[in-house]
Structure formats: structure tokens, C-alpha cells
Amino acid sequence: MRKEIICVGSGGQGIILGGHILAEAAGIYDGMDVANSGRYGAAARGGVTVSEIVISDEEIDYPKVIRADYMICLSQEGYDTYKHVLKKEGILIADSFYVRKTEHENTKLVPLSDIVRQKSGREIGTNIAALGAFTRITGMVSENAIREAVKKMVPRGTEDFNLRILNIGLGNIIHEIEVSNREQDLQEEYISILESDTQW
Amino acid sequence: MSLLLSGNEAIVEGALASGCRFFGSYPITPSSDIAELMSLRLPILGGKFIQMEDEIASLGVCLGASLTGLKSMTATSGPGISLMQEHIGFAAMGEIPCVIINVQRGGPSTGLPTYPSQGDVMQARWGTHGDHPIIVLAPSSVRECYFLTIRAFNYAEKYRTPVILLSDEILAHLREKVELDENVEIINRDFPKASPQEYLPFDSSYDVPPLAPYGSGYRFHITGLMHDETGFPTADSEQVQRLQARLARKIREEDVRDVDARFMNDARICIFSYGSTSRSGLRVVNELRRRGEKVGLLRPTTLWPFPYEEVKRLSRKVDVIYVCEMNLGQIVGEVERAAECNVGFIGKADGTIITPEEILCKIYQ
Numbered sequence: 121m122r123k124e125i126i127c128v129g130s131g132g133q134g135i136i137l138g139g140h141i142l143a144e145a146a147g148i149y150d151g152m153d154v155a156n157s158g159r160y161g162a163a164a165r166g167g168v169t170v171s172e173i174v175i176s177d178e179e180i181d182y183p184k185v186i187r188a189d190y191m192i193c194l195s196q197e198g199y200d201t202y203k204h205v206l207k208k209e210g211i212l213i214a215d216s217f218y219v220r221k222t223e224h225e226n227t228k229l230v231p232l233s234d235i236v237r238q239k240s241g242r243e244i245g246t247n248i249a250a251l252g253a254f255t256r257i258t259g260m261v262s263e264n265a266i267r268e269a270v271k272k273m274v275p276r277g278t279e280d281f282n283l284r285i286l287n288i289g290l291g292n293i294i295h296e297i298e299v300s301n302r303e304q305d306l307q308e309e310y311i312s313i314l315e316s317d318t319q320w
Numbered sequence: 321m322s323l324l325l326s327g328n329e330a331i332v333e334g335a336l337a338s339g340c341r342f343f344g345s346y347p348i349t350p351s352s353d354i355a356e357l358m359s360l361r362l363p364i365l366g367g368k369f370i371q372m373e374d375e376i377a378s379l380g381v382c383l384g385a386s387l388t389g390l391k392s393m394t395a396t397s398g399p400g401i402s403l404m405q406e407h408i409g410f411a412a413m414g415e416i417p418c419v420i421i422n423v424q425r426g427g428p429s430t431g432l433p434t435y436p437s438q439g440d441v442m443q444a445r446w447g448t449h450g451d452h453p454i455i456v457l458a459p460s461s462v463r464e465c466y467f468l469t470i471r472a473f474n475y476a477e478k479y480r481t482p483v484i485l486l487s488d489e490i491l492a493h494l495r496e497k498v499e500l501d502e503n504v505e506i507i508n509r510d511f512p513k514a515s516p517q518e519y520l521p522f523d524s525s526y527d528v529p530p531l532a533p534y535g536s537g538y539r540f541h542i543t544g545l546m547h548d549e550t551g552f553p554t555a556d557s558e559q560v561q562r563l564q565a566r567l568a569r570k571i572r573e574e575d576v577r578d579v580d581a582r583f584m585n586d587a588r589i590c591i592f593s594y595g596s597t598s599r600s601g602l603r604v605v606n607e608l609r610r611r612g613e614k615v616g617l618l619r620p621t622t623l624w625p626f627p628y629e630e631v632k633r634l635s636r637k638v639d640v641i642y643v644c645e646m647n648l649g650q651i652v653g654e655v656e657r658a659a660e661c662n663v664g665f666i667g668k669a670d671g672t673i674i675t676p677e678e679i680l681c682k683i684y685q
Contacts, residue, residue, distance in 0.1 A: 140324075140495065143324055143495055144324050147322070147324050147496075147497050148322060148323075148324055148497070153497065154324070154495075154496065154497060155494060155495070155496050156324075156494070156495040156496075157490065157493055157494045157495065158493055180496075181599055181602040181603040181605075181606050182599050182600055182602070182603035182675075182676055183461075183490075183494055183496065183596075183599055184490075184673065184675075186675070186676070186677075
């Protein structure tokens with residue numbers, strides 16, 4: 121079964137590395153066939169970055185995303201630019217701080233950057249938290265595979281930090297909301313996270 | 321061991337597995353990661369990496385290194401491959417083994433640096449002036465980037481010729497699984513049996529004369545001018561004709577030509593495609609086969625020498641061949657030369673890959 125995933129965000133958020141890690145998890149640790157590619161322009165940072173991953177249990181013919189089954193999104197601009205690539209019934213996993221307005225019914229807003237910021241004072245690692253949330257929500261890769269891939273691919277010396285962040289993504293801090301009353305739910309979400317004392 | 325590599329990384333692995341120990345280049349998108357990786361890997365293996373002042377010098381330095389016996393490679397794209405044409409001719413004339421990686425991007429000129437194209441297909445064959453032998457390979461997956469780079473080195477050594485690997489921006493940055501093969505066949509150039517005194521670097525009793533490495537006691541002359549068997553210039557028409565004839569026949573086409581045929585046994589429609597575009601073709605074939613349509617894919621992995629015979633033979637069994645390429649019509653002309661059926665063309669040069677949808681639309685329009 122062929123499944124297509126598209127990761128979008130702003131330059132610098134680690135979208136490309138996130139895509140590499142996800143592909144490594146699926147291809148090397150879960151033994152699936154996998155194709156991963158990016159889209160990039162001439163700019164070094166900023167702008168919309170994209171990583172495409174195709175996962176299949178048989179030989180992948182066309183290696184690019186045609187209509188994505190899943191989207192991981194870390195910026196509103198990224199969503200607006202690539203929302204047409206995600207199937208109508210596709211699952212959107214988005215950062216609740218950066219993505220406010222979505223059209224897909226299966227939207228799962230996760231306070232990824234909020235949590236990472238609260239725990240470490242910076243937002244570095246939001247991409248890893250997103251991979252955790254993706255793994256938990258979709259089951260497209262195994263927990264073990266994504267752990268091993270993160271351990272292997274992140275810069276040396278940051279393995280523990282990133283594995284802790286991954287665990288948060290893999291945890292229960294996920295909030296599914298309706299499109300109509302998102303604003304209200306977001307408020308509640310923020311309050312509950314900020315009041316929580318999540319163990320690392 | 322399975323590895324997840326980009327096309328550019330796989331080319332580096334293939335080159336190192338082939339025994340490449342010299343790399344000279346000038347960085348250019350989308351080929352630069354090949355140079356970057358070579359600069360890290362080669363010194364560890366006792367090889368040499370050098371960044372030259374431009375692409376003309378880059379191929380020049382590779383030819384020099386190759387003449388000392390090192391397997392040599394350069395990598396470039398777009399404007400860089402245009403600059404290299406002069407030395408590709410010198411390599412063909414001097415019969416100097418070398419591998420040239422061309423990661424195609426949109427052109428002409430500076431064109432579209434970060435977007436793919438297959439616009440260099442005819443240039444790869446005829447970019448340098450004069451009749452000359454050359455081998456051009458076109459991988460369509462990361463796995464093939466690895467294996468065809470090895471094959472490129474083998475052909476370069478076996479036939480004393482420049483070999484061009486035509487990759488493109490899509491393959492360059494596509495990451496797929498590759499199983500590196502440590503037992504793959506590696507061909508090395510023949511060392512001369514003749515003594516240094518008797519050695520003829522362009523001995524016409526061979527199709528491919530053995531090449532002595534400079535520095536091994538064999539002293540000989542290499543020139544871009546037409547030359548006799550000793551390597552010194554000549555304008556004698558008989559000698560020139562003899563050299564031309566040998567150059568024209570030395571690459572054994574039946575050994576080098578290679579096509580991948582999928583579902584062609586009972587196909588009525590043939591999609592002819594190469595490089596990354598053939599992945600779209602394969603997708604269309606797989607989808608239409610699921611619907612019971614008799615469609616097949618013909619994909620040359622060796623673009624030059626072109627598989628005229630194979631195309632001709634298959635064209636007798638199908639109603640139509642659709643040629644898909646990321647340009648405004650290059651290899652389609654060769655297919656038309658060979659085919660005895662209708663030939664349709666699906667191509668564009670706007671920096672985007674031809675999608676399976678676009679091929680389907682054209683077939684059913």
C-alpha cells in the first residue's frame with residue numbers, strides 16, 4: 121500500500137531533516153520501500169520548505185507525492201501554499217501556534233512549538249516533536265523505528281535532548297478540534313499545557 | 321547493508337567502489353554535494369580532491385590524473401558541462417578514460433539552477449565538435465545512480481573513453497534505499513605488454529590499445545591533433561582515416577547498449593522514457609495494467625549508443641510509442657528514426673517533472 125506524506129514549514133524549522141529521519145525510520149528500521157525528496161529554491165533561509173515522503177510495501181514507481189495522505193505542517197504559509205496537495209480526507213498534523221486556519225476536516229492541532237519552548241526555552245526540536253505526533257497519530261512508522269532514526273540522524277551530542285522531545289510528541293499531548301470552534305479550544309489547550317508539569 | 325542515500329551520494333559511493341581516486345571539479349548546483357562528499361571521502365582513501373578555478377580546468381585536471389593511472393571523475397551541471405565540451409573532445413581524441421557526471425538542470429545558460437531538466441541529451445552525444453565515440457548512461461533511481469556510476473567507470477577503463485552519466489536534479493536530491501554491493505565487477509584498464517621502447521599508445525592492431533600510466537617509465541605524447549600510432553601529430557589522410565575508423569568501432573555497441581523493458585511482451589502502447597521521467601512512465605504503466613490495458617515501458621539505461629535495434633524490433637509489435645522527456649524534443653528524433661510505428665511526444669522544459677497525470681492525459685486525449 122502506497123502512502124504519501126508531505127512535510128511543510130519555513131526554512132530553518134528542520135523540515136528537511138525531519139523528512140530524512142522519517143524516511144530513515146520507514147526505509148531502514150521498518151524495512152519499507154521509501155522515497156524522500158525536497159523542493160527548494162535559491163534562498164538559504166525563510167520561505168516555504170517542503171519534504172515529500174512516499175512509503176510503500178512494494179517497489180515505488182513514481183517517487184514524488186501525487187496527493188498526500190498526510191501532512192505535517194509547521195507554518196501557516198506552508199499550509200496555504202500546499203493545502204491543495206493534501207487529500208480532502210487526508211490527515212493534517214499541524215503546530216497549533218503557527219497554524220491557525222485550516223480547511224481540512226481531519227485537522228489535528230498539536231502544541232508542538234509551545235511545549236518545546238516551554239521545556240527548553242527555544243523552539244529547536246519542534247520538527248522532532250512533530251515526528252513523534254505523526255508516529256502516534258498515523259502509525260505509519262513504528263515507535264522503535266522513529267526512535268532509532270532520530271538517534272542516528274540528529275547532530276551528535278543532541279540525542280538525549282531530541283529523544284526527550286520525541287517522547288513528548290509520542291505522548292498524549294494531542295488535541296483534536298473542530299474547525300468551527302478552534303479558537304476557543306486553542307485557549308483551553310494553551311492553559312492546560314502551560315499549567316502542566318510534563319516530565320521530560 | 322541497506323542505506324538511504326540521495327542520488328548524488330550514491331554516485332559518490334559508486335565512484336569510490338569503482339576505485340575512483342581523483343576528483344577535480346568546480347561547485348555548481350545541483351551537483352555540488354558530489355564534490356562536497358568527495359572532498360571528505362577521498363583523502364581518507366589516499367585519493368586526491370581538488371577544486372579548480374572553473375569547469376574547463378576541472379576536466380583538464382581529471383584527464384591529467386587519469387593519464388597517471390588514477391580513475392578520475394568530475395561532476396557538474398548546466399553551464400559547467402557546456403564549458404567542459406572542449407576537454408570532452410580532448411578525452412575522446414586522446415582516448416583518456418574519465419567519468420563526467422552531469423546533474424542536469426534547466427537551461428540554456430544559467431537557466432533554472434535548482435530545477436530538473438533532460439535538456440542535455442543531444443549535447444552529451446554531440447556537444448564537442450567532430451565525430452567522436454562517447455558513452456552516455458541515464459540512471460532512473462538512486463540505486464541506479466550507484467550501479468551505473470560503477471558501470472561508467474568500467475566502460476571508461478575498458479574502452480579508453482569519456483563516459484557521461486546523465487543524472488538530473490530530481491535524482492540528485494531524491495533519497496532512496498540502496499544495497500551497496502561489495503562483489504560488483506570492477507574493470508581496470510590494460511597495462512601494456514610491450515616494453516617502454518616498443519610501446520605504441522595508439523597501436524592500431526588493437527581496437528582499444530593498452531594505456532600506460534605516466535610515470536611508469538613509458539614516455540609518450542598525447543595531443544588533440546590527429547595523430548599516428550606513436551601519438552605524434554599527423555595530417556596524412558591514410559593515418560587519419562585509420563584512427564577515425566578505429567575510434568568509431570572501438571566501443572562495442574552490443575556490449576554497451578542496455579534497455580529495461582517492462583510489460584512489453586503483449587503491449588500495444590509503449591511509453592519510451594529514461595532517467596527520472598521514466599518513473600512517471602512506470603507509474604502510468606502500473607496503473608493502466610491494473611485496469612487491464614496493454615501498456616509497456618521501454619527505458620534505455622544507455623542513451624548513447626542509442627538502442628536503434630531494440631526500438632525497431634519493439635516498434636513492430638506496438639501501435640504507438642510515446643516518448644516522454646523533460647525537454648522540447650531530443651531523443652524523440654532518434655526514436656522516430658528507428659520506429660516503424662506511430663511516435664507521439666510528451667515533453668516540457670519548465671523545470672517541473674512530467675507527472676503520471678500529464679502522460680495519461682496525453683495518451684487519452
